[in-house]
Amino acid sequence: MRMTLAPLVFALLSGGAYAQSYSSIWSVGDSLSDTGRTYERTRNVGDLLAGILAATTGGGHVDVRQPVGPLYANGRFSNGSVWVEYLHDMNGLTYNPDRNLAWGGAVTGSARDIVISALIKHLEQQVDEDFRPQIDGETKGFFGTISGWFNDPQLGASHFGARPLVTLWIGGNNFRQEVEDKDWHSAWFWSSQNFNDPKNAILKGVPENLRHIQASFLTRNDVGQNGITYYVPTVADVSTTPKFSGSPDYVRSGLGLAVKETNRELKAALYTLHDEFSHQKPGTRIVVIDVAALLEEVQANPRPFGFTDTVHNCVDSGSGNYANGCGAGNVGDYLFWDQFHPTTKAHDMIARYADLTDRMEAGRSADLPFPYVANIEIRDRAFLGSIGGAASLIKKGEATLTLAGNNTYRGGTRIDHGTVRVSNDRNLGATEGMLTMRGGTLNNSSSFTMRRDVRVDASVSEHALQGSKFGGTFNTDAGTVLTLQDNTVYGSGDIAKTGQGTLDLRSTMAEGRELTAVRQGLLKVNTTNEYRSTEVNVERDGALGGSGTIVGTVKNAGKIVPGNSVGTFIIDGDFVQEDSGRLVLDVDTDRADLLHVTGAATLGGSLRVALDPSDKILDQVFTFFTSDQRIEEEYDEVLNPSPFLTENLHYSPRSVTISFARDFRLPALTGNQHVMATLLNDAYSTLPQGDMDNVFSALDHTVTDADGAAALDALSGSALGNAGVADALQRMQFMRAMEDRMADNRSGRNSAPAAGVSNGAGDDAAGVGRTMQWAAGNTGSAAAGVSAERASVWGRVFGGPGRSSGQHAFDMSGTGVLLGADMPVGPALAGISLGYGQMKTTGDDKLSRIKADAYQLSVYGSVNRDTLFVDGTAAYTYVDYRTKRSLAFGGLSRQATGSPKGHDVSIAAKAGLRLALGEWSAEPSLGLDWYRLRRGGFQETGAGAASLDVAGETQNLVMPSVGVRLSHSFQAGAYILSPELRARYYHNLGDKESMVTASLAGLPGRPFSVTGAGLGRHLGVVGASLALQKSDDIRLFGQYDASFSRHTVGHTFSLGLRMTW
Template identity: 30%
Template sequence: MHRNRLLPSVAAVLLTASMPAPASADGGAGGASTGYSGGAGGTGYGGAAGQNGPGAGAGGGGGGGAGGGTGGAGGGWSGATSPGGAGGSSSGSNGQDAPNARALIGGGGGGGGGNGNGAGTATVANSGTMTGGSGGRGGNGGDESGGGGGGAGGYGAIVTGTAASSNSGTIQAGAGGAGGAGRASTGHGGNGGDGGIGVLFTNSSATVVTFTNTGTVSGGDAGAAGGADVSSQHGSNGAAGVGIVGKNLTVINSGTIAGGTNVGGGSANAVTFTGGNNTLQLRAGSTVTGNVVDQTGNGTFQLGGSSSSSLAVSTIGAAAQYQGFSTFQSVGSGTWTLTGTNNSTMSWAVNSGSLLVNGSMTGTNFTVNSGGLLSGSGTIGSTTVNSGGTVQPGDTYVTLNIVGAFTQGSGSTYAPSVNAAGQSDRINVTGTATIQTGATVSVQAASGSYARNTTYTILTATGGVTGTYSRVTSNLAFLTPSLSYDTDNVYLTLLSSGTSFRSGARTGNQFAVGAVLDRQNAGATGDFATVLNALYALDTVQGPKALDAISGQPIANFGTTNAAMSSAVMNTIGNTLASFHGGMSGGSHVAMANGGADGSCDFTCDADPQKYGAWISGVGGMGSVLGNTNSATLTYSMGGTAVGADYAFSQQFKLGIGASYVGGTQWVNGFSGNSTSDAVSGFLYASYDPGKLYVDGMAGYTYANNRSNRSIVIPGLAPRIAIGSTVANQFMAQLETGYKVDLIPALAATPFARLQGSTTSQNGFTESGADSLNLAVAGQTTNSLRTTLGADFSASIAHMDFDVRLGWEHENADTGRPMTASFAGAPGNAFTVYGATPQRDSAVVGFAFKTVIAEATELYARYDGEISVGSNNNAFTLGLRMTW
């Protein structure tokens, strides 16, 4: 008598690197009886049937193969049999027991479980559930007879092609069936069936197949051995199924991969690579239960993805969880942290993403390639940082220890972290540190109150330092970094120099402010010294913003806003002048001093002509002036009222007087706070209209009260509000002439030319509320001289007049908006900054409407727009006019 499992289980097959066919989960062999072996289990993922027990004796039934193989029949002494269980498309059927306990007939083998996708598909893209069927139980033998073998579990999925596959759901292989029991002195228990494989890749070409798993893949659990009345004649347990099997395979995992559970504990491999070129890439969220084995010994092990995770390095090695890998890489864009101890010989390449080594890996050499970052406080072997790679021990001022040599390649970066307390990252090298020409130090300084001269040791090499860094930069805006060397060390110094603030500037305005700070740096006292010390702690983003915040740039824009307000007033007066001769919204229905409704009468038409007129208009507007690389964009709005009265000396000549109030507010992009202006104007206006030709003119004076409110925010200091107030005197004048051409009845075109000018003189003033950052602002003068060429198109319909104005406007005066000022903390050190620069050329667009609403009373509305690239000025008028 003997017990025999004729074919090896999957575990044995998978450990044979030269296997000629895909791995398979096998049915358990039937239990033996006197003189006869049990029937062999069925093999192959296609579901081969189990062999029958020898018919002439009491041999146990063969187990069914995975894939739905039928269990073999149990043999009997008298030729009777116990039928095996049928294979299933899902679970296999159980083998039949002997008819009764006294029958000398072996148990039937259990049927094999079906595969989750039958005979296999070219690819798998599973988001649901794929399940292999469980193997059937082997039947129990009769007297002196063996038990049937358990059926093998079905595979979760079989992939036959080379295109990429994926799983975001669940793929579960079937469990092996239990072996049947043997009886009496000669009956052996049947063997348990093997668990199915989770996913089997049958690719036999050199093409590498990629499988991405974000779900769960599990091998089937092992079937238990059948018992026997004699303890030494128990069957053998089946083998648990492997999670994933294949060759020339890349497995990318952020889900769960598990081998099936063996009887008595432990699990099968999670992944077995059987040959070719294979890669395992772990990503954050990855859970692996069981070993991952590359039987070639040349597998590639990667840590990738875009999120952060960690790995204990003790899980890598010939006797560890991850076996048979010779190439180790960090890829992706995430951060992986290596912990624990593994001092065996390895080579890691940081190709991209961040690799943080906090454990001990003294036998591992590291290479950092372009796009990769190596950091940590651990101990590693010789390290080379190639062009585009970065080494940065950490952001908590730690030391990276290198046992061996360190090479900082050309084009690579060392990025030590430092703080104001004098702490820094460091690299300690037991061998030689070689720094190649073209390498850079990029200092990552934390916020804090820095001294004006701090030195740090950032690299120490017992074997000496060879070469120097070609460049050093810092994220601090105003402390200049420099490097120095001795035989074994590299030192970093952050120093306040004579050009520190200018060096941190990014625009001309910032440079002008920085120059003052540099000049005053050595002699600064009191609050101004406090401000300078706070500025030293700012990085390259905060620093330039702080220079802008203290510059007073918004004040430089008062001239532009005042000019826009006067332009709105002149447009309102222009509307009144146009009513005298039918230009832009003038029409002909209620012409001044005319007795007829159609405006065609002379004074002789009416014994008492209407020589007097009065009007009132609401004035509003908004606009913006596009900034540039030096100054930020200005935005403003305004609103007010204008009134006037006029007298017609004749049908051709009219003269009037008026006044206005306009209030405006301005904002500058990127600056906190705003500025306001209140302007009161008085003016004279006149029109000469001898026929189709007209000449209009006006002149006026404006008194403006300009107020600024600047919020100054510097990290590390309490916010400050700088408040300033001053007055401006403005003179404005406008002259326009045109000639009316009738096109068709009720439609006319009037080509025109206009000259419009203003000069605004703003008094100097001194701010309050911001201590040493208050500005003493010098007086400034803003001039504008604009010429406009265009045409009005007017039409009269019933009692309504409509006008459209189109033209081109050119600014002839200087468009610069300079402001000269000095800080209260640095008196006498003046600087000049510039506000947004108006465009010289603009398209002029206007629309006007007027209608009679009562006897000798008209309602009018008007829009005047000046539109240029990125900038615009929009004025609105709504008013009433009466004549008598």
């Protein structure tokens, strides 16, 4: 009878982690967890059969016990305690066999061996008939139901506690029986196995039974209050056990592959189940114990785990006797106790491995007594706690493991597959521990220096899922620098550089390698000795630099960055720059990078000039490329970040030289730009010029001619002239508002409506009839159009947007309020007004902004004689400016602010006639406006050398004008409505542009003058208004005006109120 029981796997652990303090431990599974159930059952059956034979035949001995012989410890399938017993010790619990429901020989799903199935309980029976009733009281199965009639199977809360641990380990027998129990006839022992059957049974049975257990726990509120933890080990690779060592290769390879596939899919299912369980009951966890990965490492490298023989078994399971040179004195050297089960030493290791996995995944501290295998697959993991101990950490699996603790483990770190992510060197343990890379990736999330020794061997993961052909890959996050310094790099494995950050090699290189690939970011070779690599490939997104020496052929499809800043980089071999390749040339005032090649050099791609703030390039000449043999072909293009520099390349058979010439006028197009260019040409020096060097550097990094020209404009401060346009337009708005008031008074609209006024135009509505009569010459008194001795107060609010286009394009807006009072003085009107206004301008580039508050005092008056009138207005305005210029070009980002003050004087006079045009009245007039707009000098702050010391500036606008008003009033019910249309043309004989005279703070004593925006020569204003009046006391009106010149448009919306008494 072929009797086999659960899979083997695992290895020893000595030393140990301390207790997780679970409240209880319950176990289901097979012979790896069984502590005597199968032995007791088979011994009892043997005794029963022996009794039957004695009664029927008069004698006989039947021994069907499993396991066989006294060397097995008290019915266990090992020479001592099994892993679940060790777990009790680690948690300070007394082992209770009643809580271990595992049976040797158990499977999940269907069993092939009907004899053993008649004697033991498989996983589903253990869970449904034995375990769940003790949790929820619900009996299952025939015998369980009968038993439930007489006894309540549910146990009290103390049997579980607030934090129970459940272990479920199954699956080895499923694969074993697919080979051993396939057919009873030995001739067919190796016949066609279908390993999908055990795989599917495990992938179905394990999650399903876990869900059943969890469902039972969810019925109880008095247990598992802190969550339930499940330990689920992976299936050991039974193909590596002594039981199958003599199997044909195709059987062992197929069996091993099926186990690996099963474990990976089982992990994925368990991770999903973990999410489900933790959502159902907070604190609940499924801890996957990857004993398959542990066993694989133990068998490949047994000594660090305390074993010397991981191939042979210590005891023969058939005879129960020692085998293969094993005995009581050396059993600790063996991984396998019998052909299928581990020794108790291996069980101890498995228990400690489970405990370590639990601790580290939970973010708790742990000590490593033997190498810990972290097989991180499918999902990334983070070990947040501190890890200590004398042993090492081994990373396998394609996913990422983040080490975040201040770790002190001394055995080093080995990365075979996937990624280890760290933020500092202490994450990798004590400095004495070597970092070994055998196909894995080290990813740094922060900059730090690593002084531990590093070993890069050939990859062992090349053919694995997401594996790598490179022995070591260094993935540096963007903006970080990983420096290897004061250490030695051993091994000849190929190296890859990925990530957008920098890897700076300052190590001693003990050996060379075949291939180095710079795929992303920058690899700086600054090693203390030669960096030997048969081939170094710099890919499109990669860069290679430093001041070291590479021995080998370098092929550049990305960037070569010689030196550290300015320096020399040596290639002891051939060099090929492909079409996509770039050589980045860093030049300083008196030196430049040098790339020296001892072999043949083939050029192509581009040369890119790099300039630092301290680089002062005027007309220097540098040799930057040399070859001991020959230089073939030429660069396709030269990329220069400065539109103010020109360069020329000079080729010889063994060198390439570059010469520069500087002229700030190169991109200049406008007069202002030429003014600034001339200033900078005169001022530029190769000697240090303080902060002005940063401004020059920024100019040299504007790249394009357009951006270079825009930078000249930004430096000039010409945008400060925008304030003059907005100020002028607002002064004109204020002056026209008082002219509107005088015209309103002249029309007679201060008077009450005449009795009997009809609803038609032309009657004496609001005095319009009198105005028409007066305009026709039927004058009564000299003041016929002026209110008789009545004083008025009035107010107006207005505002609106504007736009200046052309060379100095900007948007503007303004708001204001005017309050005035006046009264008749004989045939004249005299008044006074107070005004407040706000203005704002914003350049099209959004980099220049000016705000201002204006305070105005005005007097006005009007004289009327028959049809002739003369209006006059005079005003003084105080303006408080706040200027803000953002200087953003070539990497420079500064803001210059200033607070100039303004003092404006405005005088306007209009003379005209009042004429009748049918039912309308017209006022043609001639005028002369003079505006003296004075902005005081000021100094900007905040932009360093680019701030301006601005001189005071005065604009004089002398504007004769011609215009006309058309007005009309008519009765509308109880109200008088008075529409008005007007238009006026101004011809500016004064300054048509603003002028900014200033000097840069970084170049004192070098003044320059540039022009800014202005009104131009020609300006027109059109407008319309509508007034509403019911009595002679109150009048309301709304008004719209539009002003326009060649480059300027302004819109003004007004509301006003006049009160008379």
